[in-house]
Amino acid sequence: MDTVATSDEVDARGALPVDIDWSVAASVAKKVARPGPRVTRYTSEQAREELAEAAVRAEGPVREVTGLADGLRVPSARVVDRAGWIDAASNSMPAMLADESEPATGWSAKLSGVQAGGMLAFLSSAILGQYDPFSLDPETGEPGVLLLVAPNIIGVERQLRVVPADFRYWVCLHEVTHRVQFSANPWITGYMRDTIADLAAGDEDSVAQILARVTESVRSGKPREKGVIGLMQLLQSPEQFAAFERMLMLGTLLEGHADHVMDAVGPTHVPTVETIRKAFDARRTGPQNPLQKLIRTLIGMDAKIAQYVRGKAFVDEVVEKVGMERFNTIWTSPETLPLPGEIDDPSAWITRVL
Incomplete structure (x- = not known):
């Protein structure tokens, strides 16, 4: 969950090359990342304690509403600062990309690391929370870690002028829903990794091949997706774009389901939820400066906002028509996921x- 939209850098990750020196990326990101809001030690410690407790407390209502993960242990969350999130993200990327080779250290990998570091620096100030299904939980050694970025949450709750305790619990509802989704359906992690592998598979298309696709698209007059998705449709091979669409549909479902659960749980457990939702949605869709808008577009965050809106509308309608128990058929296998x-x-x- 981030300040404009959640988790997961699904859209951006699919576009990353595998040959990246992630130690360079982490080092660069921590040097150029913006500092978080100024807080006293007391405020920082209080926020960390509150977030850790809220992440555990949110698990029960989320499981009750979704009907998922019943009987599984309730894991704890890691509350981190921006540097901590950067370290966690740079460590999880190789696992997500299924890169089991020796770490890349050549000049090309270092250059890619610098570029990736810029992206991580930007995201480190935007991400409120993130469920990482690819990293190992240091407490249990099992895959799956929930990260909550305390300075970003404090910054947003101040900007929105909302009740801090309510906002922190509200954020945890969204991120805990992601943890429940993956915990109850372990196959999703492998499906994501396989789809990302399909995205990265094959040789890079030549400029001539890309131009041929662009020309054919113009000549045919066939409708094409708008924005970043339409651009990917032109730049990728048909096989890669099919994998991109699968990833996009999964991300849309996960985010929409999490937003649905937030709104289902919120009225009972978050006293000021209406104020929070109104203020947060206004922030998502509000104006940005040109540089922020460019960066958001390049890494796919604008497309991610659409994931929340379209995904939640989908989940809302299905649950209203058939109920949550029958909706949960969607988690059976890749074949039961929604098509584009x-x-x-x-x-x-x-x-x-x-």
Whole structure:
């Protein structure tokens, strides 16, 4: 969950090359990342304690509403600062990319590391929380770590002028939903890794091949997706774009489901939830300066906002029509996930799957 939209840098990750020196990326990111809001030691420690407690407390209501992960242990969350998030992200990327070779150290990898470091620096100030299914929990040695970035949460709650305790718990509801999704359905992690591998597979297309796709698209007059998604459609091979669409549909489902759960749990457990939701949505869609807008577009964050909106509308309608128990059929396998044409037509998914 981030200040404009969640977790996960799914959109940006698929575009990253595997040959990256992640130690360089982490070092660069920590040097150029903006400092967080100024807080006293007391405020910092209080926020950390509150977030850690809220992450545990949110698990029960989320499991009750979703009907998922019942009986599994309730893990703790890691509350980190921006540097801590950068370290965690740079350590998890090789695992996510299924890169089991020796760490890349050549000049090309270092240059890519500098570029990736710039992206991590920007994201480190935007991410509120993130569930990382690829990293190992240091407490249990099992995969899956929930990260909460305390300075970013404090910064946003101040800007929105909302009740800190309510906002922190509200953020935890979203991120804990992601943890529940992956804990109850371990196959999703492997599906994500395989899809990312498909994105990175194959030789780079030549400029001539890309230009040929652009020319064919213009000549055919066929409708094409707008924005970043349309650009990916032109730049990627058909096989890579199919993998990109699979990743996009999964991300849209995960984010929409988490937003649905937040709104289902919120009225009972978060006294000021209406104020928080209104202020947060206004922030998501509010104006940004040109540089921020450019960066957001380049790393896919604008497309991610659409994931929240489209995904939540899909989940809301399906749950309203068939109930949460039947909706949970969606977590059975890759074949029961929504197809691109079904996200905006939930009845089509109900007809095909249920």
